[in-house]
Amino acid sequence: MTQEDFLFLARLVRRRSGLLLAEGRGPALELRLQPVMRRFGFRDAKAMMAELRLGHEALAQALTEAVTINETSFFRDPHQFARLRDHVLPGRIAARSGEKRLRIWSAGCAAGQEAWSLAMMLDAMPLSGWTVDLIATDLSGDAIARAKAGHYSQYDVLRGLSEEDVARHFTALENGFAISSRLKRTVRFRKFNLLDSFGWLDDVDLILCRNVLLHFDRVARIAVLERLAETLAPGGALLLGESETVQGRSDLFQEIAGSPGFYSPTEMPVARLAG
Ligand SMILES: C[S@@+](CC[C@H](N)C(=O)[O-])C[C@H]1O[C@@H](n2cnc3c(N)ncnc32)[C@H](O)[C@@H]1O
Known part of the structure; x- marks a missing residue:
């Protein structure tokens, strides 16, 4: 070329x-x-x-x-998932104990491993009787199709899952593994460009937008950070990739005490919109 x-x-x-x-x-x-x-x-x-x-x-x-880069794996950066399981999610579950509703968004989910990892983690939590919306989106139609199908090679499964996870949440295929039909019902995948309107999403408890914005130009990254802040519920949490920060719009976020890398919005979204 x-x-x-x-x-x-x-x-x-x-x-x-x-x-x-x-x-x-x-x-x-x-x-x-x-x-x-x-x-x-x-x-x-x-x-x-x-x-x-x-x-x-x-x-x-x-x-x-x-041209999208779809590199991912199950429970990628496991210490982030451990913090999620032990600190951030229990905090949100306590905050939502009245309405018993959680909304979680994997933004830039690639072929789905991040969303399925969340689904496996939530499955082990005391959420019976709760409404849990687990939404996962990506720009790439191919990646979303693979995520929805939930079929993974042995190599994919070996990257991040224990034998126990596989036994509990997968069925064996001739050439790999398929997400169990029970877990499959818990995630909604959708093709979505982060530059488009977030109007259909609101009051989200937890957004994982990991290893996506680091490939963006500065203007687009800042625009997306602004809309992520608006989309989060007060006290909700944004998790970026390990090497990423909210630099450029750090005024909109504060790091959650004791949970480095997790950010809460600083103000009520409505107040921010009005301003
Ligand atoms: C490197 S993967 C990260 C996957 C997963 N979040 C992780 O950390 O393992 C980045 C994903 O972001 C998606 N992406 C890139 N630009 C996007 C955009 N404008 N809107 C939505 N997704 C986008 C790509 O298609 C790709 O699947």
């Missing part, structure tokens, strides 16, 4: 998703674009890029999804 085409694609992807395309990704990037090229019937990248410049919406969408 020519430098000019690369820069055009990088601008398009940034505007559509917030994602920054690193120039060094050259050959790896082209490899990711090839299935899209074949699917749309282009003979080479040059022809595809020429069509893209004419405003081919479906192609632009497919290319944006193709």
Whole structure:
């Protein structure tokens, strides 16, 4: 791909998703674009890029999804899950004990491992009689389809799950493992771009948005942080990836005492909206 085409694609992807395309990704990037090229019937990248410049919406969408980095694993960064289980979730369960309702969002869930890890953790908690909305979203339609199917290879399962977890929550397939039908009912997966309106989500107790915004440009990252703060319930918690912070909008969040990396919104969302 020519430098000019690369820069055009990088601008398009940034505007559509917030994602920054690193120039060094050259050959790896082209490899990711090839299935899209074949699917749309282009003979080479040059022809595809020429069509893209004419405003081919479906192609632009497919290319944006193709460049996403979907690396993930079950219980990735286990100490974050331990803190969630031992401190943050018990705090939210106590806060919601009147209404018995929890709403949790895995934002940028890739192929679903993060959401299923949450589901397994919640399954072991004293939540009988509660309404627990566990919502998981991603920009990539392929990733969401894989997450919904809940089929994982032996390699995927070995990354993060104990034998006990597998025995309790999976059934064995010929070529891997499938999430049990009981657990499957507990997660709602949906394709969703974090640059779009969050209007359908509100009063969320816990948002995991891990290892997503670190690939965003600064303006998009800050815009998403603002909307995440608005979407959280007062006293709710945002968890970012291990190497991420709320830098740029740290005025909207305070770190939860005793739970580094977990942030609560600083004000009531309504007050913030009015301001
Ligand atoms: C590296 S994965 C992180 C998965 C999981 N949260 C974790 O930490 O293991 C990043 C995910 O963010 C998604 N993503 C990137 N840009 C997005 C956007 N604008 N809206 C929604 N999801 C996006 C990608 O498709 C990808 O699946």
